[in-house]
Amino acid sequence: MIFLNINNLNVSIEGKKILNDFNIQINEGEVHAIMGPNGCGKSTLANVLAGNEDYEINSGKVIFKDEDLLDLNIEERAQKGLFLAFQYPVEIPGVNITPFLQASINSKLKNEKKPEIDNISFAKLLKKNAEELGISIDMLKRSINTGFSGGEKKRYEILQMSILNPALSIFDETDSGLDVDALRVVTEGINRFKDSKKSFLIITHYQKLLDYIHPNYVHVMREGRIIKSGDISLAAEIEKSGYQNF
Amino acid sequence: MTFENNFINHSKDYIFSANETLANQREQSFRKILKNNYDKKNNESLKNITISDLSKFDYFYKYENKAPKVSVLDSINYEIRVVNGMCQNFEDDNIEIRNLQNYDFNSFLDQDNNNSDDIIIDLNKIFLNSGIFFNIKNDTKLNIRLIHDTSDNFTVFQNNFINFKKNCEINFEDHFNLSHNTINNINYNTKVEECAVVKHNIFQDFSSSNKLYLTSNTVCKKNSSYNQNTYNFSKGFVRNFHNISLNGEFAKASLKGCFFLKDENICTNKTNIVHNAEHCISDQTYKGILNHNSKANYYSNTFVSENAQKTEGYQLSKGILLTDHCSFFSKPELRIFADDVKCSHGSTIGPVDETALYYLRSRGINKNEAMKMIISSFIEEDLQNLDHQARIIISNNLTNFLNSLSDD
Structure with a gap:
């Protein structure tokens, strides 16, 4: 099975080209990190994979679990097992976290032709996963991200990931705005979730996050494409000398 | 029939028609409009407002013995059925309800006049054919449900007086059961006496052939509280104009409304709160969700008089436009003549938040359901203080409205 294969992907927004013959292959169970200077197209890549309709796909192919990802709409991609942890999770006052997450997991289960999770089982699952992330029960009674601190928003993204159990999780600069303690909690959450069936694409500016997560591959991205790939040592090189040498 | 012909042919049918002072006032109003x-x-x-609805309509009103009824469901729950503007005269230890009598004429003339430029109120005066006097007695705690039944083709021009006496605590509900092709021009004059607490919920849900022009003028005395919530799910035209005067210290008032429009429907809203005393708090919040070619407007006014120091006054309007063809015009106004006040106003109108929609969909929720979640959340906070039965009414209406989105 081809897990994720992006082949010569070209993407633009309002006529401006952002991704430029972008290629990457991620296999089941692998953790990939993409680093790159501001404006190189990292967040665009994350959003295009999640199905954001603001972008125009000019050409290229994206195969996810043997299916053409570009044929699927936003929710179909999520139901198929793709999860994007947002850089700036949006506040939605009035939409309560618990019923929203239950509706999310049930839409996925329905798509997989599995029985929906009942209220009691879901409450147990949510409580267990929230406790592991140090999220209080009170927080689960609130509206989505409303009044959350930066760290709380990111922890809540990890909670959603742990509930929805995606095959591919994309983290778009999850470390931005996090202090050291919050970063540790978030990365521990990610590490707890890792196994041989789950894959990750981590987008970041900093080596610190990768020190906690230990990616299998690190890629450097510039001007909409990957220009160099390697292991964790590549992150250390960037930390030391910046992107000037790439 | 034209406005002129209605006036000439029916002038003897109206309440207080024998009174010369009022006859002159009616004549003046008639001439002014012409x-x-x-x-x-x-x-x-x-x-x-569609002018032809005012300048040309079939005036029809006759007394029908349809047995309007006051039902005392238990010691605190009353249901009052008003049929074509008429009620059953009733009195017990808690309330007095009766149809307007000739001796109410002075109250009619003395009513607080916030509406000198309001043609709808002029028409109410000219064609007045019914009215109810409510007296809610001191210290009572009641739930009152008022059901307005209007029969086919009736034109109801009604002027009501409600006195909420000292220390009463009342949940007051208005329901409009309008049958077909009715015009309902209803004006409330309400007094909320010292320390009275009134929660007034208004439910508007009727078919497209009906029209409702609802106006209220409320005066709040010292330490009183009046909270009005209007929920408009009607397919027919609605005008909600509501005025409050805060005349006693530490009085509190809120005028809140939610409307849900679709097809070619139109609604027009205005709220006006006048602060005449110190330490009063007011809140005006209207929210609308508009689909298809519907249209709405909302004027909100806060007036703080020179002696109304320590005033708090808030205004907010929010609208969600579901198509490019609907429109919502909002005009908040603050006029402040005192120097120690806290006042604010805000207005946000636009399409559904695409970022929120993207976020929900990225968690596997389909676009239609995500849209419903966002729209429900838009009014969720306005439902918090409703009792169980009222929540069910709103929830059912909201579900119907949201389901109609799926049909598009």
Whole structure:
């Protein structure tokens, strides 16, 4: 099975080209990190994979679990097992976290032709996963991200990931705005979730996050494409000398 | 029939028609309307009103013995059925309800006049054919449900007086069961006496052939509280104009409304709160969700008089436009003549938040359901203080509205 294969992907927004013959292959169970200077197209890549309709796909192919990802709409991609942890999770006052997450997991289960999770089982699952992330029960009674601190928003993204159990999780600069303690909690959450069936694409500016997560591959991205790939040592090189040498 | 012909042919049918003073006032109002020829440009009361609905309509009103009824469901729950503007006269230790009598004429003349430029109120005075006097006695705690039944083709011009006496605590509900092709021009004059607490919920849900022009003028005395919540799910035209005067210290008032419009429907809203005393708090919040080619407007006014120090006054309007063809015009106004006040106003109108929609969909929720979640959340906070039964009414109406989105 081809897990994720992006082949010569070209993407633009309002006529401006952002991704430029972008290629990457991620296999089941692998953790990939993409680093790159501001404006190189990292967040665009994350959003295009999640199905954001603001972008125009000019050409290229994206195969996810043997299916053409570009044929699927936003929710179909999520139901198929793709999860994007947002850089700036949006506040939605009035939409309560618990019923929203239950509706999310049930839409996925329905798509997989599995029985929906009942209220009691879901409450147990949510409580267990929230406790592991140090999220209080009170927080689960609130509206989505409303009044959350930066760290709380990111922890809540990890909670959603742990509930929805995606095959591919994309983290778009999850470390931005996090202090050291919050970063540790978030990365521990990610590490707890890792196994041989789950894959990750981590987008970041900093080596610190990768020190906690230990990616299998690190890629450097510039001007909409990957220009160099390697292991964790590549992150250390960037930390030391910046992107000037790439 | 034209406005002139209605006036000439039916002038003897109206309440207080034998009174010369009122006859003169009616004549003056009639001449004023004719002279100005419904000058829409300079009159807020006519915004989004179809002039032909006022200048030409079939006036029809006759007393029918349809047994309007007051039901005392238990010691605190009353249900009052008003049929074509008439009620059953009733009195017990808690309330007095009766149809307007000739001796109420002075109350009618003395009613607080916030509406000098309001043509709808002029029409109410000219064609007045019914009215109810409510007296809610001191210290009572009641839930009162008022059901307005209007029969086919009736034109109800009603002027009501409600006195909420000292220390009463009342949940008051208005429901409009309008059958077919009715015109309902209803004006409330409400007094909320010292330390009285009134929660007034208004439910508007009727078919497209009906029209409702609902106006209220409320005066709040010292330490009283009046909270009005209007929920408009009607397919027919609705005008909600509500005024409050805070005349006693530490009085509190809120005028809140939610409306849900679709197809070609129109509604027009205005709220006006006048602060005449110190330490009063007011809140005006209207929210609308508009689909298809629907249209709405909302004027909100807060007036703080010179002696109303320590005032708090808040205004907010929010609208979600579901198509490019609907429109919502909002105009908040603050006029402040005291120097120690806290006042604010805000207005946000636009399409559904695409970022929120993207976020919900990225968690596997389909676009239609995500849209419903966002729209429900938009009014969720306005439902918090409703009792169980009222929540069910709103929830059912909201579900119907949201389901109609799926049909598009």
